[in-house]
Amino acid sequence: MRTSLPAVFLLLFNLLPMAQATTVEQYVLTNIEKAKHSLTSTESRIVRERVKLADELRALEQKVIALRNDTAVARRLVDERTLSLTQMEDRLASWKEQQNFQQNLLDRFLQQNGLNYGELQSLTLAEKMQKATTIAATLGQAQRPQWQQKQVVLGNGEIAEAATLSLGPVTWFYQQDKQLAGLAEQQKDMLRASGILEGDLGEPVIALRQQPQGSVVFDPTMGRAMTREQASETVVEHVIKGGVWVVPILLFALIATVIGIVKVLQLWRLPAVVPVSSARALAPLLNGTGKAAQHIKGMQRQLLDIARNALNARERDDHLFVQLQQNKQKLEKWLNAIAVTAAVAPLLGLLGTVSGMIETFRMMTSFGSSDPEVISGGIAKALVTTELGLVVAIPALILNALLSRKARQYYTDLESFALLLSGDDVPEASSHVQDNQQNQREEDSLLGMAPQPAGA
Numbered sequence: 001m002r003t004s005l006p007a008v009f010l011l012l013f014n015l016l017p018m019a020q021a022t023t024v025e026q027y028v029l030t031n032i033e034k035a036k037h038s039l040t041s042t043e044s045r046i047v048r049e050r051v052k053l054a055d056e057l058r059a060l061e062q063k064v065i066a067l068r069n070d071t072a073v074a075r076r077l078v079d080e081r082t083l084s085l086t087q088m089e090d091r092l093a094s095w096k097e098q099q100n101f102q103q104n105l106l107d108r109f110l111q112q113n114g115l116n117y118g119e120l121q122s123l124t125l126a127e128k129m130q131k132a133t134t135i136a137a138t139l140g141q142a143q144r145p146q147w148q149q150k151q152v153v154l155g156n157g158e159i160a161e162a163a164t165l166s167l168g169p170v171t172w173f174y175q176q177d178k179q180l181a182g183l184a185e186q187q188k189d190m191l192r193a194s195g196i197l198e199g200d201l202g203e204p205v206i207a208l209r210q211q212p213q214g215s216v217v218f219d220p221t222m223g224r225a226m227t228r229e230q231a232s233e234t235v236v237e238h239v240i241k242g243g244v245w246v247v248p249i250l251l252f253a254l255i256a257t258v259i260g261i262v263k264v265l266q267l268w269r270l271p272a273v274v275p276v277s278s279a280r281a282l283a284p285l286l287n288g289t290g291k292a293a294q295h296i297k298g299m300q301r302q303l304l305d306i307a308r309n310a311l312n313a314r315e316r317d318d319h320l321f322v323q324l325q326q327n328k329q330k331l332e333k334w335l336n337a338i339a340v341t342a343a344v345a346p347l348l349g350l351l352g353t354v355s356g357m358i359e360t361f362r363m364m365t366s367f368g369s370s371d372p373e374v375i376s377g378g379i380a381k382a383l384v385t386t387e388l389g390l391v392v393a394i395p396a397l398i399l400n401a402l403l404s405r406k407a408r409q410y411y412t413d414l415e416s417f418a419l420l421l422s423g424d425d426v427p428e429a430s431s432h433v434q435d436n437q438q439n440q441r442e443e444d445s446l447l448g449m450a451p452q453p454a455g456a
Helices: 004-112 116-122 125-142 203-210 225-230 237-241 241-267 279-287 298-309 312-333 335-367 371-421 431-449
Strands: 149-155 161-166 170-175 180-187 190-196
Touching: 004 116, 004 125, 125 225, 149 170, 161 203, 170 190, 170 203, 180 203, 237 241, 237 371, 241 335, 241 371, 298 312, 298 371, 335 371
Parallel strands: 149 190
Antiparallel strands: 149 161, 161 170, 170 180, 180 190
């Protein structure tokens, strides 16, 4: 019994873990089954929710796509509206520019046909169009030229009734009383004769007045050639434009011209100075035995005679110096007048220009500056004296330089010859010459001491 009890306990002890192990296994399996069932349920629920969320996401995506399309359409509509507005603004600006251009053309057309700026500002567009229509009708009639009686301002300022024929911008006129034919141009409200057709040039106009067909002369430069021809002037007319200040300029020019001619004749007629290279060559000249002595003339002869007749070196040098000064004065005489002319003539021209400009500004003050002919004509007249002064001064300056150089060169040659004559190594004149000189001096002294007749 005691043996079986431990065995029983041992058996029970061994069987208890086995029972517990079976119970735990079942518990675990049960939990696993529950977990599987829960997992399956969760997965099913997740799948259902995923499908639902996917459907919702797809629906939202479709909605976003639809909203994007709507946004693009709305943006395109806004862009189209903005583009249309910009195009309309550009088109409106283009229309305004075109309108301004047309109005400027209309105003220019009316101004070219006689209307001034003030009248245009007071007219409405309808009135401008009416005037333009009237002018266009007149121009249309001008394409079928007809002779009309109008007043024409002739070249001498006389207003005469003449028959006129207009073809475009060209107008011919024929004045029957004076038998004048020529071209006219419209200036303000009057026709002014721009040129007279004389001789063979005017006969076609007279013939056309008498018969409906013919050929006439016209100016293709629209009056510029005839204006230039009328503006051409002679030298005398051009000089007279300078006014009163031309007189002193011409007077100085006359004086300088006369002096220049006289000095040219004087200097170029002077005998050439015979060159003497050394003092040894002076002996034949002083004795009068050399051939070169026959060629010495004029001022050089005077210097040689002084050297011959001098009693001593001091007297010779003094007389040579005095003679050189006289020769220099003779050579340079009146040359300063030419130099003064060259200096004064431009100043007189400038003075005349200043006086002319003062007169021009005075006319502008009296008559205004609207007429450019008054200003340009006055300035042109004022500049005539400056032009004339330069015309006189430049030749006078050149002439003075040439004559001064010629006189200076001739005087230099004389001075060189005089220096040779006054040298210490100059040979004395022959005894025969010295005796003659001494006898002549004694005779002169005796004649001076003789009693003078009564009443002398």
